Amino acid sequence: MSHILDSVSFGAIVQVRDRLLEQQAAGRRIFRLESGDPSFDTPPHVREATALALAKGHTHYTASTGIQPLREAIVLKVRRDNRLPIDRADQAIVTNGAMHGLYLTFRALLDPGDEVVLPDPMWTEIAENVRLAGGVPVRCPLDFDAPVPYSAAAIERHLSPRTKAVFLNTPHNPTGAVIPKEELERVVELAARRDLRIVSDEAYEHVIFDGREHVSIGSLPGAEERTITLFSTSKSYAMSGLRVGYIVSRDAHFLERVKKLLRCTTNGVNSISQHGATAALTGPQEATKAMRDEYQARRDMLLRGLAGLTVLHPVVPQGSFFLWARIDPSWRGYQGASDDWAMTNYLIDRGGVGSSPGTAFGPSGERCVRFAFSCDSRQVEGAVDVVRGLLS
Ligand SMILES: Cc1ncc(COP(=O)(O)O)c(C=O)c1O
Missing domain, CATH: 3.90.1150.10 (Aspartate Aminotransferase, domain 1)
Known part of the structure; x- marks a missing residue:
């Protein structure tokens, strides 16, 4: 084997x-x-906060789930900007970029043989991370002749009794497609009807054009309890090398599994990067x-x-x-x-x-x-x- x-x-x-x-x-x-x-x-105030954290000696282990000020900043941000029903800092977990967030998510979510429906084409690392977790990626081809290339109807055609989750990435790498709110609502309806989890990768939430507004699927009625949302500071604040992302979820059992994985893998994200990310989320957004x-x-x-x-x-x-x-x-x-x-x-x-x-x-x-x-x-x-x- x-x-x-x-x-x-x-x-x-x-x-x-x-x-x-x-x-x-x-x-x-x-x-x-x-x-x-x-x-x-990287914006100057983020670099300054990172440098200051180093100068102040914030160079020791942090909680493996992230420093408290950052977790609190995440809660404020996702409630205010993404309208996500995240109430407490322990529903937010700091990750080593969204990449690590994806690894943690699929590893904590999937049992061997569980299927995850994802768009095709898709940034390669999604299918790889599903496989690493013992899962099976099921590719749903995007249809650029349809009004919405990745639609609930197309996803439904790719479901089986083994489907555990639907993966979404909007805005999308590699095609730049954005899923409109009405289609996200249809995906939530489908997920509720078939009792599926939703994994939403929103690494490009801030890179969205022509006045469109980013909609987080986890904010829609019916999605609250079944959605895991991943974010990244890499694109939003041009801090890809500082390696900070975050996961939010209301599922206590899932979060507990992620905490165990963190303890046994990275045991937390670089301490000074976390201070930089706190400044990014709480500071000016210009x-x-x-x-x-x-x-x-x-x-x-x-x-x-x-x-x-x-x-x-x-x-x-x-x-x-x-x-x-x-x-x-x-x-x-x-x-x-x-x-x-x-x-x-x-x-x-x-x-x-x-x-x-x-x-x-x-x-x-x-x-x-x-x-x-x-x-x-x-x-x-x-x-x-x-x-x-x-x-x-
Ligand atoms: C769709 C998508 N998700 C997640 C990531 C990971 O970003 P990072 O690990 O830098 O936060 C990327 C990076 O290119 C991406 O394209």
């Missing part, structure tokens, strides 16, 4: 990144549109809004740049900082192939432009690529020129 970790991949995006970095080391100009790390500086506006400007730049190309058909991102594009069958291909990897290789080799092959996110990503516009605006602008030159 093979080890469960042998079925987990190292990730296609890492391969692309390594090749780009090799080219950069060889003196070539490269464009980092393959992975999603905010180009912005930087978060300014970043969102800049992401929207980059999105528009990319869309303008790709407009008129017959070879790539973009899906307009409603949030997150990813643009998903379908490769037209008329593309002449590269090195004898015309699939997503061929496009990714072509853009790297001929233009130094990074992208991610669609199949890295699941079978529905066949003949699609993802561009990340989290790198700085000059890089996005430069990449647009190169891509137009190569694909016109």
